[in-house]
Amino acid sequence: MPIPLYLLGLAVFAQGTSEFMLSGLVPDIAGDLHVSIPAAGALTSAFAVGMIVGAPLMAILSLRWPKRRALLVFLTAFMLVHVVGAVTTSFGVLLATRVLGALANAGFLAVGLTTATGMVAPHLKGRATSVLLGGVTMACVAGVPGGALLGQLWGWRSAFWAVALVCVPALLAITWSVPDTSPADPAPAHAPGARRELRALRGPRLLVTLGLGMLVNGATFCTFTYLAPFATTVAGVGEAWVPAVLALFGAGSFAGVTVAGRLSDARPVLVLVPGGLALFVGWLLLSATAGYPAVAVVLVLVQGMLSFGVGSTLITRALYAAAEAPSLGGSFATAALNVGAAVGPALGGLAIGAGLGFRSPLWLSALLVALAFALAGLARVVERTRELN
Template sequence: MPFAIYLLGLAVFAQGTSEFMLSGLVPGIAQDLHVSIPAAGALTSAFAVGMVVGAPLMAVLSLRWPRRTALLVFLAVFMVVHIVGAVTTDFGVLLATRAIGALANAGFLAVGMATATSMVEPHAKGRVISVLLSGVTLACVAGVPAGALMGQLWGWRSAFWAVALICAPVLIAVVRSVPGPAPAVPEATARRHAEVPSARRELRALRRPRLLVILLLGALVNGATFCTFTYLLPLTTQVSGFQESWTPVLLALFGLGSFLGVTVAGRMSDNRPMRLLVPGGGALLAGWLLFAVAADSPVAALLLLFVQGTLSFAVGSTLITRAVYAASGAPTLAGSFATAAFNVGAALGPAAGGAAIDAGLGFRSPLWVSALLVALAFAVAGLAHAVRQARGGPGETSPVI
């Protein structure tokens, strides 16, 4: 595995820390900026919406750039908006920085995934994707708990400063370690006449029913993950009975599970996806239901945080891999399709969880919403399978949870 791929994973670690760290900072942000907890939770949704819009948009706009240049631009913007977020006293400005930072994150991840998968054999995409996603899971293990601890000791702004500081050495490392490949269409004349049609040709991959089903499944599964994870702090303190000082430990436990899940997916998603997706999806649904029932038990909460972290990321990262395979006709934009779909879930999940809390259903209610979203994934997969069978389509290796 080329060293540059691990470097890209390090950059994803910084960005993943930013995306997930609000789960330990929402109450502090709400109190400091005088908004409600569900309103502060909208910061997660704003980031996710930026990822949804930014993934395909930034990937298309950066087609004309050398990939190293695109990675540097996106990472620099990401660093700057976190500095702005760390100093602002206006919730609207903070919300805007989250959206802009997400655009930059989406662009970096889309270009980074295209860069990484181009460095290895075509049948090794799952292993490469697992390395990149391990940056996100390590953010859950180390970055997010550290951000929560910093928020407790020095306020939520310190976590934003930390993310900005992490980006600075990564910028230098990208310059030195990531090769500067040719633009997507190397010759200037060919680029002038063929690049826009090429982008359109890749976007046509979205017409494939198999790809659309996988993307929808990914959105639902990731929506379930973010629905609960965004409100993890009030859930564990108000329902499970943990002191707030336990938050870094709980986040790290979820992160350890997510790292294990991505590791398992990296070993199975290339050649044996169904052996993970079918039983893993069933266990994920059962786990959310059990968590909803047993959330008032600290022991059950500790166990299920680890289990659900493992299952959520094992199933989710496998779906990302299968989406990249299904979008084989879109080598540059395949990662952006998966990124956008999963962040549709990351936007809708917290919104649905926040709506349940606002409706007076309590901080346990996001767990029920998570279970509902995974159940919907089962329904979509079952319907897609029935339609394919009715049409007499050949057997496929596409995932059906």
């Protein structure tokens, strides 16, 4: 894989840390800004909403920008809103910075996916995607637990400062290492066209794949957003061990993306079907065995691996299905995943707010995976019916 691809992963690491780190900071933010835990959990949903809107919008706005310029603009904006978030005392302002940061993150990831897959041969999209998403999983391994640890030592604001600081070397790396690729020839036959690409994104196989990604990612974030209070209040894990629990989820996610990257190009079914079934069973088992900390910790590792292995494979399949929309395909994959990342925490927060306890997000995660299987089965029946007719 090209070296610039790994440098893009460094920027994705900073952004992934910001997106996920609230899972370890929700209680502190709620206490400091005098809001409820479900309200603080809505910060994750707000970020996801910004990603949903921002992914296609920012991709269209930057369609004719040179790739390096687009990446630098988005990453600089992302860094600055985190500085604002680190100093504000208003929950409303913090909520707004999450949305704005997500818009910048969405634009960066949409352009980054296009840039990454353009650096490799067409049959290696899965490998390139796994390298880029490796930045996200490394955020789970190091960034999120690190943010939780900083929050325990110096308060949640220090985690926001840390994200802003990590963006600095990423900016330098992109400036020096990512080719300043100009957009295609402006002649109508060759220019990137948003309308043409949007038409190409209507294919039923792509739409189903995006729907599956939305459901699986919703299941992941439904539980992950509330993993810290679940670990302390249900599994009986001491507060000092929360960063380690988050790191285990991250280690599993890194393993899942790495393995899926080797299989998703040629043998995706080996990941999606057995992995999806195991993911469904795993959420139920984690809920049922939460009273046994040792078992729960192992299942956190396994669920991280399965969630990101299945999720990253679905991203790869979406990119293959969107081959005729090379500039916007990645943005729609990003948007679909973040629909799930917005709906999942919102559903979990509603269940917790209704008094169902911190196990309830795990039940909802299992339900969302079951719905993904139902959607896949229905799509297969419709496809076979069309073939027979």
